[in-house]
Amino acid sequence: MALDTTCLFTLTDSLRFIWELTHRCNESCIHCCANASARGDEELSTGQIKQAFGNLAERDWGSFYASGGEPMVREDFLELLQIASTHIPSRNINFATNGKAITPRFAKQVAGLNLGTALVSLDGYNPETAKLFRGPQTAYNDAVNAMRLLSEEGIRVRLGVVIWAGNYQHLEDFARIGYENGAHTVFFNWLMPVGRAGTNSNLQVSPSLYLPIAQEILDIKSQYSSRVEIGYHRFGLISANSGECQAGRRILHCLPDGTVTPCSWLYKADPTMASRKKLHEAPLDEILQEEPFCNVQRIIDQRRQKGVGPGCLAVCKLFTGSYMGYDPLYDGKGAWVR
Numbered sequence: 224m225a226l227d228t229t230c231l232f233t234l235t236d237s238l239r240f241i242w243e244l245t246h247r248c249n250e251s252c253i254h255c256c257a258n259a260s261a262r263g264d265e266e267l268s269t270g271q272i273k274q275a276f277g278n279l280a281e282r283d284w285g286s287f288y289a290s291g292g293e294p295m296v297r298e299d300f301l302e303l304l305q306i307a308s309t310h311i312p313s314r315n316i317n318f319a320t321n322g323k324a325i326t327p328r329f330a331k332q333v334a335g336l337n338l339g340t341a342l343v344s345l346d347g348y349n350p351e352t353a354k355l356f357r358g359p360q361t362a363y364n365d366a367v368n369a370m371r372l373l374s375e376e377g378i379r380v381r382l383g384v385v386i387w388a389g390n391y392q393h394l395e396d397f398a399r400i401g402y403e404n405g406a407h408t409v410f411f412n413w414l415m416p417v418g419r420a421g422t423n424s425n426l427q428v429s430p431s432l433y434l435p436i437a438q439e440i441l442d443i444k445s446q447y448s449s450r451v452e453i454g455y456h457r458f459g460l461i462s463a464n465s466g467e468c469q470a471g472r473r474i475l476h477c478l479p480d481g482t483v484t485p486c487s488w489l490y491k492a493d494p495t496m497a498s499r500k501k502l503h504e505a506p507l508d509e510i511l512q513e514e515p516f517c518n519v520q521r522i523i524d525q526r527r528q529k530g531v532g533p534g535c536l537a538v539c540k541l542f543t544g545s546y547m548g549y550d551p552l553y554d555g556k557g558a559w560v561r
């Protein structure tokens with residue numbers, strides 16, 4: 224619990240592995256942290272991904288999260304999920320999607336794989352705001368249909384909502400939309416100023432609204448407690464005994480070309496946090512000896528010596544410009560704490 228107050232991810236005692244399988248996408252979201260496009264970036268073939276999974280070695284993989292870009296634009300997506308399940312317990316395998324390519328057939332096939340959670344993203348509370356944010360006219364209906372199709376097949380669905388300037392006054396609508404369309408959980412996430420959200424600065428809500436919005440989500444959570452679970456990262460203030468950043472320790476992230484990084488957000492805040500060797504070329508143990516992974520530990524040790532309190536390294540870097548800055552939510556000296 225303490226760790227979750229610092230990190231942008233839900234953490235457990237085991238490892239969390241996020242893989243952006245492609246940077247190609249069938250939408251063109253104005254906030255996309257991966258700068259995904261129709262063309263994408265270099266990505267591994269099915270065979271190389273198979274090799275890369277072989278290089279993971281025996282570890283306690285608590286969660287594997289297939290992301291992108293839009294992972295479903297890969298023609299081999301189902302095959303990749305199957306390959307993943309030969310290395311990671313299938314119940315711990317999750318994927319994120321904008322829902323656009325989900326068909327009744329795909330939902331049935333995925334149900335057969337007995338996976339964990341399907342995260343369906345929707346950030347517009349009606350078709351107009353969804354189009355504004357994600358591009359296609361059909362973005363809203365695509366996400367709603369995907370939630371229905373997947374949940375009707377018995378798949379656990381999490382509706383993922385990014386909080387931005389165009390929807391923060393309508394957060395309860397998302398709880399209702401999730402509930403009415405079969406979602407098990409509605410999860411609210413802060414917009415991170417990286418990728419296209421880094422250049423579209425008008426999308427950000429003011430940091431002064433952070434704590435009032437957090438309180439509003441708590442109210443929605445209790446109002447919807449018997450209908451749908453409501454979740455949210457970095458829920459409260461961070462104190463001296465909140466957990467440290469777990470980048471590279473409980474979290475690992477991989478880019479479409481097999482580059483490994485300590486955390487997807489940390490890499491986006493600081494692209495030097497990337498391995499030189501690729502996961503299909505070298506065992507993970509060897510990659511973890513590389514500079515970025517040692518650097519994270521060094522930074523955390525320096526922060527301790529400096530007494531700046533725990534913090535999300537990505538947030539510190541993005542919002543204060545330095546790894547040695549106070550996390551804005553730190554109750555010692557955080558800038559967002561009134």
Ligand SMILES: C[S@@+](CC[C@H](N)C(=O)[O-])C[C@H]1O[C@@H](n2cnc3c(N)ncnc32)[C@H](O)[C@@H]1O
Pocket residue numbers: 248254255256257290291292293294319320321342343344345346383384385412413414415416417418420
């Ligand atoms: C990068 S997308 C990839 C998977 C898929 N294409 C989708 O839309 O869900 C994964 C999640 O990250 C969220 N996301 C993208 N850019 C973000 C940003 N700048 N800050 C916070 N979340 C972001 C998306 O809204 C989505 O829920």
Ligand code: SF4
Pocket residue numbers: 229230231232467468469470471474486487488489534535536537538
């Ligand atoms: S930088 Fe650290 S605290 Fe922040 S999201 Fe990544 S792992 Fe979590």
